[in-house]
Amino acid sequence: MKNIRWMLLLLVSIFFIPTHQLVSAEKQLTVQANTVVNVRENPGLDQTVIGKMEIGKAYPLLKEENDWIEIQYTSTSTGWVAAYLVTKNDQNTDNGTIETGQSPSISTKASITENGLRLRKGPGTNYQVITTLGKGIEVTVLSTNGDWVQIKTNLGSGWVHNDYLLLEDYQIQSNTIAEKEEANHQSATVIEDQVNLRSDPSTTAEIIGKISIGTVITIIEEESNWAKIQYSGNIGWIHKNLLESSDIESRKGEKTDKTIKLLYDRTNIRSDATVNSKVLLVANSGATFQAVEVLDDWYKIKLSSGEFGYIAEWIVEDIATESQQVAHDGDSTDLKGKTIVLDPGHGGKDSGTIGVIGTLEKDLNLRTAKLLANKLEASGANVILTRKDDIFIPLQNRVDISHFYHADAFISLHYDSIKDSSINGVTSYYYTSNQKKLASSLHKSIIEAxxxxxxGVKKNEYVVLKQNRQAASLLELGYLSNPAEEQTLLSSKYQETISTAIYHGLENYFRY
Structure with a gap:
């Protein structure tokens, strides 16, 4: 009987042991994206897109299936994302902070010692590159694997080789002190084009990059007539005479009266002209707004509530003026009725080249194609895009589209890359003699504009040219491997200029 009583007491005690400690020890995996990633209804590139991940936001990981991950997309819905496009983080469910294996008051910090350091998805050179980091950038160390270190950056988490990290341990200061230090940083605008970014405050110091006119940078330190600046992942020095104060609080933008249209779903409309400002509204592709002011690379827009918000210039298109103006200049009808197939290179699982600061070629190709399509359609041309979204299209399928529509002109749009980061410029390609006239006409217009x-205009055996019976050209519109050129290529001014130049190149081709 005694044995039975002891067994009953033991069972009762087990059932009444508090379980909250076990729950708090559980870990929740999350994922985040360093670029715009489609969230799909089911696993597969052919599945319906229900939205896009917000860059840098952590989403709870629910399930993994082959190369796909199911996430908690909103509080009431789930979705699937491609595993190779996101980064997994190990988080505590009770506070949501990334686990580093250290006490909450101590954080292992490090700084990058070389410019152009590649942040990878895993510990090895065979893993995909997420983005590149600049010298002097501070990061948080999460874990190690042999000679590789997992770090957390403002662009997300990834792996770098330990040869390029300078480690240091320090006590985390209060948020108030950090906020005060950040508040002391000033912003400024570059007032000359192709300004040298140097490694040290001297005209004889190494040039580590170039910055285009109108670029807004952050000043983190000043020494004599030089300013130490942070810009697109790089830290370097610029002479103060080449900068103009651009504190957002005191700046006034240029008045405008444009109707703009969003290019992407789940676009953030913010309270101020910075990517860190509060999100007032999330809108989808095709939504239109009235812009009242242009502030650097941002539009100030009027919302239906009567409030004003800000939206980045590079994720919208002006539908009220530019495309119509191009069509009416010279009142030309050379493009009316012509069938133009525009081929934005790469897409979906094929990102194309990745720029120094993380630009995905596939996205820029599509941006240029849509802008050009608007101009051509306004002139009366029949425009066909081989892809309108971020999807993968095999090369032969692109050629088949050209043949099916009996294209009067087929233009494949690309941006180039090479190991030598100083290389820049535009190259146009053809394969057959009947394609050379088109390539030459486009190239001449682009260079002049x-x-x-x-x-040069060169012959090449690209599939979209060699297999194409129609007049066709492949254009490399600049080098994403050149940091200075990459910034220029991303600017709305260049995108407008290049799309208008191609438009006029086509006009001249059909005219003569």
């Missing part, structure tokens, strides 16, 4: 380095 952009004043970029002329890298």
């Amino acid at each position: 952009t004043n970029r380095k002329d890298r």
Whole structure:
């Protein structure tokens, strides 16, 4: 009987042991994206897109299936994302902070010692590159694997080789002190084009990059007539005479009266002209707004509530003026009724080249194609895009589209990359003799309009040219491997200029 009583007491005690400690020890995996990633209804590139991940936001990981991950997309819905496009983080469910294996008051910090350091998805050179980091950038160390270190950056988490990290341990200061230090940083605008970014405050110091006119940078330190600046992942020095104060609180923008249209779903409309400002509204592709002011690379827009918000210039298009103006200049009808197939290179699982500061070629190709399509359609041309979204299209399928629509002109749009980061310029390609006239006409117009380095019109056996019976050309519109050129290529001014140049190149081709 005694044995039975002891067994009953033991069972009762087990059932009444508090379980909250076990729950708090559980870990929740999350994922985050460093670029715009489609969230799909089911696993597969052919599945319906229900939205896009917000860059840098952590989403709870629910399930993994082959190369796909199911996430908690909103509080009431789930979705699937491609595993190779996101980064997994190990988080505590009770506070949501990334686990580093150290006490909450101590954080292992490090700084990057080389410019152009590649942040990878895993510990090895065979893993995909997420983005590149600049010298002097501070990061948080999460874990190690042999000679590789997992770090957390403002662009997300990833792996770098330990040869390029300078480690240091320090006590985390209060948020109030950190906020005060950040508040002391001033912003400024570059007032000359192709300004040298140097490694030290001297005209004889190494040039580590170039910055285009109108670029807004952050000043983190001053020494004599030099300013130490942070810009697109790089830290370097610029002479103060080349900068103009651009504190957002005191700046006034240029008045405008444009109707703009969003290019992407789940676009954030913010309370101020910075990516860190509060999100007032999330809108989808095709939504239109009235812009009242242009502030650097941001539009100030009027919302239906009567409030004003800000939206980045590079994720919208002006539908009220530019495309119509191009069509009416010279009142030309040379493009009316012509069938133009525009082929934005790469897409979906094929990102194309990745720029120094993380630009995905596939996204820029599509942006240029849509802008050009608007101009051509306004002139009366029949425009066909081989892809309108971020999807993968095999090369032969692109050629088949050209043949199916009996294209009067087929243009494949690309941006180039090479190991030598100083190389820049534009190259145009053809394969057959009947394609050379088109390539030459486009190339001449582009060089005249952009004043970029002329890298020539060349013959090449690209599939979209060699297999294409129609007049076709493949255009490399600049080098994403050149940090200064990458910034220029991303600017709305260049995108407008290049798309208008191609438009006029086509006009001249059909005219003569």
